[in-house]
Amino acid sequence: MASNFSSIPILDWSLTLDPATRQQFVGQLRHAAINVGFLYLSNSTVPQGTVDTLISYIPKLFALPQDTKEKIRMANSEHFLGYSRLGAEFTKGKTDIREQFDFATPHVSRWKPGDPDHYRLWGPSQWPDEDLIPGFKAAMEEYLLQVQELSYAVAKLLSEALGLPPDGLSKFYDSPELMQHRSKIVKYPVVDTSSQSDQGVGPHYDAGFLTILLQASDHRGLQVQNLSGQWIDAPPIPGTFVINFGKAIEFVTQGLARATSHRVVSPKGTTPRYSIPFFQNISLDARLAESVLQFPPEILKLRELRGDVATTESVNFSEFDREPSGKVNLIGRVKSHPDVAQRHYPELFAQIFPQGLPAHGSAY
Ligand SMILES: O=C(O)CCC(=O)C(=O)O
Ligand SMILES: [Fe+2]
Numbered sequence: 001m002a003s004n005f006s007s008i009p010i011l012d013w014s015l016t017l018d019p020a021t022r023q024q025f026v027g028q029l030r031h032a033a034i035n036v037g038f039l040y041l042s043n044s045t046v047p048q049g050t051v052d053t054l055i056s057y058i059p060k061l062f063a064l065p066q067d068t069k070e071k072i073r074m075a076n077s078e079h080f081l082g083y084s085r086l087g088a089e090f091t092k093g094k095t096d097i098r099e100q101f102d103f104a105t106p107h108v109s110r111w112k113p114g115d116p117d118h119y120r121l122w123g124p125s126q127w128p129d130e131d132l133i134p135g136f137k138a139a140m141e142e143y144l145l146q147v148q149e150l151s152y153a154v155a156k157l158l159s160e161a162l163g164l165p166p167d168g169l170s171k172f173y174d175s176p177e178l179m180q181h182r183s184k185i186v187k188y189p190v191v192d193t194s195s196q197s198d199q200g201v202g203p204h205y206d207a208g209f210l211t212i213l214l215q216a217s218d219h220r221g222l223q224v225q226n227l228s229g230q231w232i233d234a235p236p237i238p239g240t241f242v243i244n245f246g247k248a249i250e251f252v253t254q255g256l257a258r259a260t261s262h263r264v265v266s267p268k269g270t271t272p273r274y275s276i277p278f279f280q281n282i283s284l285d286a287r288l289a290e291s292v293l294q295f296p297p298e299i300l301k302l303r304e305l306r307g308d309v310a311t312t313e314s315v316n317f318s319e320f321d322r323e324p325s326g327k328v329n330l331i332g333r334v335k336s337h338p339d340v341a342q343r344h345y346p347e348l349f350a351q352i353f354p355q356g357l358p359a360h361g362s363a364y
Contacts, residue, residue, distance in 0.1 A: 004227045005036050008234050008242070014043040016157065030161035033245060034302050037260030038224050040240040041212075045153065046146040048239065054143045055216050057136045058274050062099065062187050064128060072126035074102060078344040079109070079123040080333045081182075086189065089336055090358070091202030097266055098200055100186040103127075105144045107180035117345060118284055118326030121333065122180040140185075144278070147241075148181055151210050151280040154243060158210075162256050163296040171291070172209065172252065172282040181280050188221060188273040191266045200264030200273070206246035207317050207332050210280040213242040219273035225261040227307065234262075246279070247317040248325060251288045256295060256303055284326030 015025035032039040074082040086099045109123035159168035188200040215236035223231040250259040267273040319328045334341035341349040
């Protein structure tokens with residue numbers, strides 16, 4: 001019988017600051033990683049002011065005129081960065097009812113002719129005109145910087161929690177100037193469920209290492225699938241982030257850090273739900289099948305005690321066993337945003353969608 005969970009643990013980052021309580025935090029992180037795959041983090045290193053400033057911009061960002069938003073649409077960007085209008089994205093063959101802007105940490109594309117296609121995946125963000133939303137770009141870039149720092153600090157503690165040295169995961173990151181992490185600002189509108197689905201985003205796993213999610217409005221909607229397949233609510237808790245693990249870290253930790261399936265149900269009531277996930281990436285070149293880590297037997301025992309996870313309907317990033325991380329991520333982006341892919345990666349698009357653009361999204 002698999003151990004199971006009915007709520008998501010809340011971890012207090014301030015425990016890490018005192019040597020007397022640090023190990024308590026590390027133990028809680030070990031439990032959350034192995035048995036749940038999700039946690040809330042309170043009292044993190046990200047200043048509340050940075051969070052509040054960014055949140056204050058969200059309604060203004062989505063209220064920009066539609067043509068202003070379309071000027072920076074994702075289809076312009078071979079990096080899959082920019083604006084996606086409502087209904088432009090697919091998960092498991094169904095339209096996700098969300099509108100979003102994808103941004104990323106500052107990065108200059110390293111791609112040059114002859115390099116693999118997936119080097120083109122990372123590059124500069126598209127920003128709305130500064131005059132139309134003054135201060136927004138600076139607020140987002142500051143947020144990205146702070147959350148990036150937090151993500152590296154969490155990775156160190158996770159490494160310890162799994163019985164590795166603190167730098168046990170660092171070989172998966174390139175030097176900072178070669179790395180790029182992504183984020184997006186998402187709006188889930190209220191839908192009329194008598195005529196529409198309530199799929200904010202369908203069941204899926206995240207692809208990378210760590211996801212640090214800010215639930216930026218007071219709405220339920222995020223749900224997490226437990227080991228026996230039931231959907232557990234992960235409601236917003238003020239002053240916290242939600243952290244979860246992606247398929248890449250699950251792969252290299254032999255399933256110790258669990259990638260847990262999750263989804264968002266459209267909000268009820270009268271106001272939209274907002275969220276800001278941050279996806280910590282690993283090196284585009286990382287070949288995970290060659291980099292699986294070794295763990296102490298007492299840690300591996302905990303995975304055995306957890307037991308097997310019920311099969312889920314979530315989308316899988318199964319190519320990690322043969323392709324470099326950048327290629328796996330590119331394939332995921334092509335499936336989620338086929339219109340962008342058709343324009344910028346026609347060959348890969350044709351392999352994945354031999355019949356052309358899916359009418360209703362048939363990506364998975
Ligand atoms: O909006 C949320 O709360 C979660 C979004 C999510 O899981 C994703 O975009 O990967
Ligand atoms: Fe996700």
